Amino acid sequence: MNQRYYSLDVFRGATVCLMILVNNPGTWAHIYGPLKHAPWHGCTPTDLVFPFFLFAVGNALAFVMPRLEGISKQQAAGKIVKRGTLIFLIGLLLNWFPFVKWEDDSLIMKSFSNLRILGVLQRIGIAYLFAALSVYFLKGRKAFYLATLLLLGYWVITAFCGVPDATGFIDPYSLEGFWGTHLDRALLGSDHLYKGEGVPFDPEGLASTIPAIAQVIFGYMVGSYIQQKGKSDAMVANLFVAGMIMLLAGMAWGLEFPINKKIWTSSYVLYTTGLATLILATMIQLIEFRGLKGPLTRFFDVFGKNPLFIFVMSALIPKSLALIRIPHGLNEQGKMTYTSPLGWFYETVCAPVSAKPENGSLLYALIFIGFMWSLAWYMDHRKWYVKV
Template sequence: MNERYYSLDIFRGATVAFMIMVNNPGSWDHIYAPLEHAAWHGCTPTDLVFPFFLFAVGNAMAFVMPRLQVQGNAYFIRKVVRRTLLIFLIGLFLNWSPFFMWQQNQLVVKSWEWTDANGIPHGIRILGVLQRIAIAYCIASFIVFYFKPRGAYIFGTALLLVYWGLCFAFGSSGDPYSITGFFGTAIDQSILGELHMYHGEGIPFDPEGIISTITPAVQVIFGYLVSHYIQQKGKTYEMLSGLLIAGLVLTFIGLFWSLSFPLNKKIWTSSFTVYTTGVAILVLGILIYIVEFKHVKGWWSSFFDAFGKNPLFIFVLSGFLPRLLGLIRIPNGLSANGKTLYTSPFGWFYEHICKNIAADLRVGSLVYAFSMIAFYWLVAYMLNKRKIYIRV
């Protein structure tokens, strides 16, 4: 059965909208707690965004996979490998963009590696969100294609257990799940090189590292299995009740598992995968009930649907445009030693408009984030209106 599920489009679009909001605050120093990632262990609403997107990738896979299976092995491999490489390279392009930077008041080409004015070496980060999506999609696609739904479920579950075992066996004996104890960091450093890793945690550590991409691939598999189940059962209350029960069970399994293998997005623990999948199923089940069964639609569904039509393009644009506009320097006062400070057009909008809305700077930061959602929604709306859909 291949019925159309508008709720899946809304789920995907809402996820993209939330990604834009949490990735584009007016100031990273002034954010409401639910809009921040957990410092290490734990799971905030913001930590749900990325696993929800991977879950949505799996949802879409269930509608595409039958066509790939009909086309045969060679076609499948060519299609998946091409898409994987393209998404990965777009992610690398985004990390490197806008290919120029300001250095000592001069606009210079951003090299693969460079040294700043203080003599500190830097490099282009190799991995990232899109790269993780690409790798997870590739792994999940091959597992689903060759092992079919039942085999994919068994394989995915086995990967979660194997990852747990690897983290425990090869991690630091004192705390294998800490940032310094996680065994995958040493592998990332040896393969990627410290200059080409994320440095936002105070040490070279990549939250989208090589080893920790095993479990996101399982997240995609689970998304596929849920969508496959929805298709097989059709729009029935049996399907809906099964979905909600599965969501509750996985959520509680994830929480129970977290007692020994903590919820952690940055090393994407197995418990985190199961827990966030459970929550995603519950949210999707509620959406299906509202949209497919009760037919409650309106401006809100159209709003999120616009994002869902071009999800990858809108996400890339929301990352690329601020970087590009960052090359435009607008004078913004003087530093303590009398040097001119600069900001970008988006930065000027926050500093001179949003920041002054309330004494609590978190309000202005949130207003800026909502403004970014509105801006990118307008782009998504215009593309959808003209029936322009940018696929990868």
């Protein structure tokens, strides 16, 4: 039964919108707490956004899989590998873009020697590739068993392969004790890793992508169940039960294997998948059964029509405008400093609106979302849909 679910489009669009919101504050120095990631263990609303998107990727896969079943295995596998690889490469190029940077008063080429290899799109590409191949060749229950095995195996490896610190103490769930940190440094090199934690460590690392694959598979299982059962009260009720079970299981597991986005723990997968399932079930109940559609659902739906393209553009536009330099006064050494057009907009228009700097930073993010929505709306109005 292949019914159209508007609520899935709204869920996906809302997730993309929130991704843009948390990635584009006016200034990283002033952000409200819920719009920050947890420092290490724990989960803030911002920590829900990326796993929700992977969950949505799995949902969408459930509606694409029947088309892959109609072609040969070689063709289907080729399409999956091609799409996963393309998403990965787009992410890699996005890290490198705009390929040049200002050094003193000259534009020079950015070196590949310190290019970050991994990232959000790269994780999406890898997780999609392996999850799609798994559900295509293993089918229903076997794919679920594989996802469960991935989560359990990841827990065991993480718990028993911790790296000791200088004193010999081992905390396998710490940044330096986590085995994935050292795997990434060994395979990719420290120069190619994210440095946001103050040391070479990638929150989208190779090891922590293993449970992310399971997250896409679980999203597929939920999407497949919705598709098979059709629009019924029993389907929604069962989604609520499944979501609550996963949520509670994730919280319980978190007592031993802490909920942590940056190393994407197995408890984090269950916890966020449970929340995503509950929210999606609520949306289906409200939108599909009670017909609660309005400006808010239409706002998010537009983002869901070109999700990956809009997300990429939300990074490309600031990166491109950053090459335009606007004089910003002299520093203490008497040297001219510069800002970008978006930096000028924030400082001139957004920051002065409130004495509390978090308000100006949030205002900038909301205005930027409005601009991206206008682009998404125009593309939808013209029926321009970019498929990867």
